[in-house]
Amino acid sequence: xxxxxxxxxxxxxxxxxxxxxxxxxxxxxxxxxxxxxxxxxxxxxxxxxxxxxxxxxxxxxxxxxxxxxxxxxxxxxxxxxxxxxxxxxxxxxxxxxxxxxxxxxxxxxxxxxxxxxxxxxxxxxxxxxxxxxxxxxxxxxxxxxxxxxxxxxxxxxxxxxxxxxxxxxxxxxxxxxxxxxxxxxxxxxxxxxxxxxxxxxxxxxxxxxxxxxxxxxxxxxxxxxxxxxxxxxxxxxxxxxxxxxxxxxxxxxxxxxxxxxxxxxxxxxxxxxxxxxxxxxxxxxxxxxxxxxxxxxxxxxxxxxxxxxxxxxxxxxxxxxxxxxxxxxxxxxxxxxxxxxxxxxxxxxxxxxxxxxxxxxxxxxxxxxxxxxxxxxxxxxxxxxxxxxxxxxxxxxxxxxxxxxxxxxxxxxxxxxxxxxxxxxxxxxxxxxxxxxxxxxxxxxxxxxxxxxxxxxxxxxxxxxxxxxxxxxxxxxxxxxxxxxxxxxxxxxxxxxxxxxxxxxxxxxxxxxxxxxxxxxxxxxxxxxxxxxxxxxxxxxxxxxxxxxxxxxxxxxxxxxxxxxxxxxxxxxxxxxxxxxxxxxxxxxxxxxxxxxxxxxxxxxxxxxxxxxxxxxxxxxxxxxxxxxxxxxxxxxxxxxxxxxxxxxxxxxxxxxxxxxxxxxxxxxxxxxxxxxxxxxxxxxxxxxxxxxxxxxxxxxxxxxxxxxxxxxxxxxxxxxxxxxxxxxxxxxxx
Amino acid sequence: xxxxxxxxxxxxxxxxxxxxxxxxxxxxxxxxxxxxxxxxxxxxxxxxxxxxxxxxxxxxxxxxxxxxxxxxxxxxxxxxxxxxxxxxxxxxxxxxxxxxxxxxxxxxxxxxxxxxxxxxxxxxxxxxxxxxxxxxxxxxxxxxxxxxxxxxxxxx
Numbered sequence: 001x002x003x004x005x006x007x008x009x010x011x012x013x014x015x016x017x018x019x020x021x022x023x024x025x026x027x028x029x030x031x032x033x034x035x036x037x038x039x040x041x042x043x044x045x046x047x048x049x050x051x052x053x054x055x056x057x058x059x060x061x062x063x064x065x066x067x068x069x070x071x072x073x074x075x076x077x078x079x080x081x082x083x084x085x086x087x088x089x090x091x092x093x094x095x096x097x098x099x100x101x102x103x104x105x106x107x108x109x110x111x112x113x114x115x116x117x118x119x120x121x122x123x124x125x126x127x128x129x130x131x132x133x134x135x136x137x138x139x140x141x142x143x144x145x146x147x148x149x150x151x152x153x154x155x156x157x158x159x160x161x162x163x164x165x166x167x168x169x170x171x172x173x174x175x176x177x178x179x180x181x182x183x184x185x186x187x188x189x190x191x192x193x194x195x196x197x198x199x200x201x202x203x204x205x206x207x208x209x210x211x212x213x214x215x216x217x218x219x220x221x222x223x224x225x226x227x228x229x230x231x232x233x234x235x236x237x238x239x240x241x242x243x244x245x246x247x248x249x250x251x252x253x254x255x256x257x258x259x260x261x262x263x264x265x266x267x268x269x270x271x272x273x274x275x276x277x278x279x280x281x282x283x284x285x286x287x288x289x290x291x292x293x294x295x296x297x298x299x300x301x302x303x304x305x306x307x308x309x310x311x312x313x314x315x316x317x318x319x320x321x322x323x324x325x326x327x328x329x330x331x332x333x334x335x336x337x338x339x340x341x342x343x344x345x346x347x348x349x350x351x352x353x354x355x356x357x358x359x360x361x362x363x364x365x366x367x368x369x370x371x372x373x374x375x376x377x378x379x380x381x382x383x384x385x386x387x388x389x390x391x392x393x394x395x396x397x398x399x400x401x402x403x404x405x406x407x408x409x410x411x412x413x414x415x416x417x418x419x420x421x422x423x424x425x426x427x428x429x430x431x432x433x434x435x436x437x438x439x440x441x442x443x444x445x446x447x448x449x450x451x452x453x454x455x456x457x458x459x460x461x462x463x464x465x466x467x468x469x470x471x472x473x474x475x476x477x478x479x480x481x482x483x484x485x486x487x488x489x490x491x492x493x494x495x496x497x498x499x500x501x502x503x504x505x506x507x508x509x510x511x512x513x514x515x516x517x518x519x520x521x522x523x524x525x526x527x528x529x530x531x532x533x534x535x536x537x538x539x540x541x542x543x544x545x546x547x548x549x550x551x552x553x554x555x556x557x558x559x560x561x562x563x564x565x566x567x568x569x570x571x572x573x574x575x576x577x578x579x580x581x582x583x584x585x586x587x588x589x590x591x592x593x594x595x596x597x598x599x600x601x602x603x604x605x606x607x608x609x610x611x612x613x614x615x616x617x618x619x620x621x622x623x624x625x626x627x628x629x630x631x632x633x634x635x636x637x638x639x640x641x642x643x644x645x646x647x648x649x650x651x652x653x654x655x656x657x658x659x660x661x662x663x664x665x666x667x668x669x670x671x672x673x674x675x676x677x678x679x680x681x682x683x684x685x686x687x688x689x690x691x692x693x694x695x696x697x698x699x700x701x702x703x704x705x706x707x708x709x710x711x712x713x714x715x716x717x718x719x720x721x722x723x724x725x726x727x728x729x730x731x732x733x734x735x
Numbered sequence: 736x737x738x739x740x741x742x743x744x745x746x747x748x749x750x751x752x753x754x755x756x757x758x759x760x761x762x763x764x765x766x767x768x769x770x771x772x773x774x775x776x777x778x779x780x781x782x783x784x785x786x787x788x789x790x791x792x793x794x795x796x797x798x799x800x801x802x803x804x805x806x807x808x809x810x811x812x813x814x815x816x817x818x819x820x821x822x823x824x825x826x827x828x829x830x831x832x833x834x835x836x837x838x839x840x841x842x843x844x845x846x847x848x849x850x851x852x853x854x855x856x857x858x859x860x861x862x863x864x865x866x867x868x869x870x871x872x873x874x875x876x877x878x879x880x881x882x883x884x885x886x887x888x889x890x891x
Contacts, residue, residue, distance in 0.1 A: 019815075023812075023815050024840040024841045025840055064813070064816075064868070064870070065865075065867060065868040065870060066815040070748075072748055077747065077749040084867055086866075086867040088867075261849075265851070333888065333889055336889070337889075462849075694785075
């Protein structure tokens with residue numbers, strides 16, 4: 001390859017192709033040097049070189065996850081290279097360098113020093129020649145570890161004192177329960193068997209041993225109560241902490257995360273799965289501990305009484321351990337699957353219940369029922385699969401323990417006939433073994449609960465491990481006083497594989513009102529979402545007063561932004577609470593003042609409890625215009641420097657719009673405002689209109705200028721007025 | 736039968752040029768399938784660079800030979816949905832997980848961001864979107880070999 005390059009020719013940018021011309025996976029390379037563009041696609045035998053000349057253009061397009069880079073001159077397409085969007089950052093660099101170098105070669109002027117490279121994802125400066133930001137690449141692809149249950153320790157730490165106390169209590173209470181069988185040995189050998197052989201009954205010994213049995217039982221009872229109580233208390237708290245922390249983390253994640261998740265699934269994870277972990281910790285883990293302790297202690301006692309018998313007793317143990325190991329893996333997949341299927345069931349509910357009006361309006365109750373039944377059926381199937389294995393597992397363990405017992409009986413009788421052990425010892429042994437095997441049995445049962453809890457923990461840690469795609473800055477810059485100037489520089493963004501914004505440039509002065517217009521899907525709302533930092537830009541930057549928004553702490557930044565949406569969302573609570581949502585410590589005077597300015601005061605007073613009236617889940621008792629005015633009051637109360645009106649008046653009729661307009665006029669005074677409106681008439685007050693089309697700004701200027709230009713805005717405007725005229729005419733003819 | 740009152744040619748820039756019945760010329764015309772997955776060969780549209788529909792094609796077979804060839808070519812150029820024939824290895828059963836797969840377009844490596852990115856098309860077929868938005872198709876998961884099914888099972 002170096003043969004292709006001239007002496008002291010330098011490579012400025014490169015793009016590794018991962019597709020060939022026929023869109024098969026294959027490697028290739030596109031290089032931009034200071035003299036030419038060199039490339040070889042996967043299937044081509046030789047390199048192609050294109051020295052810079054006038055008229056040479058490089059174009060980039062993408063569709064459905066695949067991008068293409070086309071080299072054209074005035075007459076024809078010279079070459080085309082394909083790659084997946086994973087290589088997109090490199091492709092853009094190739095494009096940038098190509099243009100600079102071509103211009104330099106054509107004009108003979110040397111290239112101006114290229115701007116310092118920054119990571120397109122996080123904006124961190126990059127070392128020259130490095131294409132992927134190390135911090136971004138690292139963040140995405142590291143899967144969470146599988147030792148998830150141990151990670152619960154992070155939540156257990158605050159309770160380690162209680163946990164230790166619980167553990168010690170467990171130890172003592174287990175020991176106490178083991179006293180009883182030990183006493184049966186002297187009871188039999190020293191009391192019962194001598195009596196049977198004709199000696200008188202030693203009543204003192206009988207009382208002593210019976211008293212001992214009762215005492216140990218009472219002690220075990222008391223200690224057992226204490227340990228269960230303490231540990232249950234701790235595990236409940238632990239579960240509660242886990243839930244709240246997961247929720248807290250969830251709310252910090254960007255809108256991108258919520259866009260990709262189903263509500264029902266998230267609800268299941270935070271609700272029932274944290275509960276399951278909690279139950280596991282409080283009941284089963286405790287049992288498990290007790291079992292392990294009991295088994296070890298029993299084993300020690302057995303060996304101390306008679307090593308031979310003990311050895312025989314322990315024969316089934318390795319089999320059981322092996323069985324547990326085999327079954328465990330299978331069960332874990334099974335339970336993970338059940339969890340997923342179960343969230344599918346909840347998702348159906350979360351889908352249909354909010355949309356119940358649509359379901360009823362189209363009479364699709366049957367269809368929805370069958371959708372639910374399908375999900376339920378899948379749940380059943382997943383459970384059946386696990387149960388098939390599970391149902392075989394428990395009886396097998398029981399069988400093994402029964403066989404073990406049989407062997408002990410047999411060996412025991414033989415040893416008694418040989419006078420190697422006493423009858424009392426054998427009796428005590430059998431009593432211990434009974435306990436031993438029940439414990440082993442219950443320990444094997446715990447497998448399923450452990451696996452359930454582990455898969456639940458995994459799904460919760462899935463949320464906890466998810467790094468927000470709107471990260472907090474490493475070195476935050478603070479805004480002391482916000483002027484409200486916004487600069488949008490070459491901003492690009494895509495949702496999945498759909499490019500929504502491509503190189504948007506926009507400068508908004510402090511206090512200016514901008515009207516964003518364009519067809520739906522032209523990228524207006526996306527641009528606004530980026531300015532609010534609900535998402536981070538794919539490339540380019542958005543700056544407030546010259547500071548990149550990614551360098552400002554998220555919550556601090558959002559304090560300066562007021563947002564009024566098309567569908568105002570009211571939370572369940574009083575009107576006053578809803579108005580003070582962004583500033584919970586607002587005084588009553590402030591709330592009333594905001595409501596007045598939003599022209600909401602009067603209608604609020606007409607409600608039965610005034611500002612204390614409750615509004616429902618979606619504020620159903622209020623009309624669209626009323627809800628909108630409450631949300632305007634909400635935005636007014638936090639007194640933001642930057643205001644965003646996203647189709648604030650689109651959902652209401654023209655009369656209500658006039659009412660709201662008064663409120664809006666109050667709102668925009670002295671603030672940098674970005675208004676999106678479908679109805680162009682609502683943007684009369686705008687200082688400047690920005691017309692967007694398919695992800696780029698196509699026109700900017702005032703209404704009259706844009707009309708005179710007869711461009712995109714003119715077409716939008718005439719289309720709307722024509723529609724309006726038609727509607728008017730229609731109405732007249734009806735009358 | 737779609738009436739053939741238009742012409743479709745490919746210009747030297749590799750773009751399709753459509754000339755309608757009224758002599759209107761559109762460069763950079765793109766064929767789009769209306770039901771890309773469920774009925775790929777029925778219901779196609781030719782749209783211009785502004786996304787406006789120029790021609791609705793009921794069935795691909797209805798087109799005369801010349802234009803059909805061009806449309807098929809252009810579709811092949813645009814469409815990219817590798818069909819997974821084998822899952823060789825997955826890095827972990829927890830997401831994000833990196834999969835090495837064999838597809839009809841060669842071997843590839845994809846990053847699955849979450850289980851939600853696996854979409855069930857019907858009982859057997861699955862559509863998997865990777866972290867960069869490339870979509871991989873599994874036509875019949877029962878027809879995959881056993882190790883692949885095992886890998887897949889863990890994510891369903």
